[in-house]
Amino acid sequence: MKILYISPQEKGKEDIPPFEFMNIFGLPVEYEVRLFDENSQVNLFNNLKLNTIQYNPDIIFFLGKSIKSYKKIKEYSLLLDSLNKPQVLIGDLSVAYDSILKNTGIDAVIRKGFELFTPQKILAQYEQSKKEFSVNNLFLRDKYGKVLFTGIKQEEFDFDKVPFPNYDLINMNYYLNKLKRNNYSSFEIFSSIGCTGLCTFCINRVSRVKRHSIEYVLDQMSYLKERYGVNFINFGDPSFTSDLNWTKKFIRELGRRDLNISYKIYGARTDQVNKEILQGLKNTGCKSIYFGFESASQNQLVSIKKNVSVEQNLEALLVAKELGIETPIQIITGLPNEDIAELKTTISILKINGFKVSKDKVRLLLPQPNTPIYSQFFSNGVIKNEEEYLLSLSDLDTRNIWRPELNSHLENIIMEINS
Numbered sequence: 211m212k213i214l215y216i217s218p219q220e221k222g223k224e225d226i227p228p229f230e231f232m233n234i235f236g237l238p239v240e241y242e243v244r245l246f247d248e249n250s251q252v253n254l255f256n257n258l259k260l261n262t263i264q265y266n267p268d269i270i271f272f273l274g275k276s277i278k279s280y281k282k283i284k285e286y287s288l289l290l291d292s293l294n295k296p297q298v299l300i301g302d303l304s305v306a307y308d309s310i311l312k313n314t315g316i317d318a319v320i321r322k323g324f325e326l327f328t329p330q331k332i333l334a335q336y337e338q339s340k341k342e343f344s345v346n347n348l349f350l351r352d353k354y355g356k357v358l359f360t361g362i363k364q365e366e367f368d369f370d371k372v373p374f375p376n377y378d379l380i381n382m383n384y385y386l387n388k389l390k391r392n393n394y395s396s397f398e399i400f401s402s403i404g405c406t407g408l409c410t411f412c413i414n415r416v417s418r419v420k421r422h423s424i425e426y427v428l429d430q431m432s433y434l435k436e437r438y439g440v441n442f443i444n445f446g447d448p449s450f451t452s453d454l455n456w457t458k459k460f461i462r463e464l465g466r467r468d469l470n471i472s473y474k475i476y477g478a479r480t481d482q483v484n485k486e487i488l489q490g491l492k493n494t495g496c497k498s499i500y501f502g503f504e505s506a507s508q509n510q511l512v513s514i515k516k517n518v519s520v521e522q523n524l525e526a527l528l529v530a531k532e533l534g535i536e537t538p539i540q541i542i543t544g545l546p547n548e549d550i551a552e553l554k555t556t557i558s559i560l561k562i563n564g565f566k567v568s569k570d571k572v573r574l575l576l577p578q579p580n581t582p583i584y585s586q587f588f589s590n591g592v593i594k595n596e597e598e599y600l601l602s603l604s605d606l607d608t609r610n611i612w613r614p615e616l617n618s619h620l621e622n623i624i625m626e627i628n629s
């Protein structure tokens with residue numbers, strides 16, 4: 211069976227490798243696979259239809275990296291629709307499954323959180339019964355155009371059975387160059403997917419945490435170093451430290467192996483670290499941790515169900531700072547009931563505690579379908595039509611879409627407080 215993976219480029223987003231596909235590439239089943247990656251192979255997209263016809267795949271998988279990729283996925287999937295090949299969507303855009311199945315050429319959407327093992331089930335089943343999707347964890351369209359869900363199967367899946375990504379299927383030189391920082395050759399890996407948090411704006415809330423063993427993670431780090439000279443790992447996990455025992459063991463084993471690789475943690479909750487853990491991470495090469503500070507207004511933290519206090523957030527940042535771990539501050543603004551005074555307080559509390567906030571660390575809320583905060587925007591009429599909303603995201607700077615009064619003040623507030 212021939213499989214085509216298509217990874218469209220996302221406007222305004224730094225080029226990142228198509229990780230979801232790389233994991234599927236590593237599956238132990240022998241299929242003929244090809245990747246059209248718009249970051250590194252723009253030429254293939256100049257005539258996507260012709261190139262697809264020439265390859266003649268049996269099935270096409272699209273990667274929707276975020277809801278901002280909706281417009282491109284729609285355009286490309288409709289372009290290929292006449293080829294009569296089944297088209298499946300995987301990735302964070304899957305939260306918009308309703309619009310995708312009603313308005314694009316995609317036939318099936320893999321539910322967020324099940325992307326690592328559902329594709330292989332689709333392939334095995336599709337090969338047997340030819341042209342039918344009947345596995346769990348899928349959103350489908352019936353013959354009347356109605357969207358159906360095939361049901362969740364929380365099967366016991368051994369996360370370590372997913373082989374290392376087949377890195378050779380992507381243009382590694384391209385990505386290693388893109389990700390190079392100072393003297394570090396860096397690459398991103400995941401030790402887990404999902405999060406224990408329930409933040410109302412976040413799509414990771416929908417998935418249980420599934421985690422690799424320590425051995426698997428360390429072997430992968432070691433492999434990247436030996437094969438590609440990688441000496442800096444970016445852990446892309448939404449909540450790297452969600453399992454305290456795992457984190458302690460990771461620190462112990464990483465110290466023992468002495469891989470001489472530094473690393474950065476892209477996501478951790480402040481209530482899931484303590485001084486001992488932070489010290490251990492620092493000792494084993496951790497250079498920075500991104501904590502979602504979000505806001506210094508307790509009311510806002512409660513309203514987004516962050517389930518941490520402002521004090522907890524500050525405490526973790528201060529301890530990390532004292533230990534010499536960088537903590538790029540991430541705050542969120544544009545929340546439904548947030549006012550300018552709260553935004554000002556957040557930035558000035560951070561300043562008083564010695565943290566500088568830059569504009570690029572202030573995230574504007576991007577309501578994502580099927581999150582509680584999206585429903586709020588929908589019911590109060592800020593978002594009126596999902597399809598129009600999704601189409602607008604790829605062209606517009608979201609700063610201009612809602613809460614313009616907060617957005618227009620943002621730069622001045624940051625300048626004023628940091629001066």
Ligand code: SF4
Nearest residue numbers: 405407409412414448
């Ligand atoms: S803690 Fe972070 S990753 Fe987890 S649900 Fe909240 S925002 Fe999402």
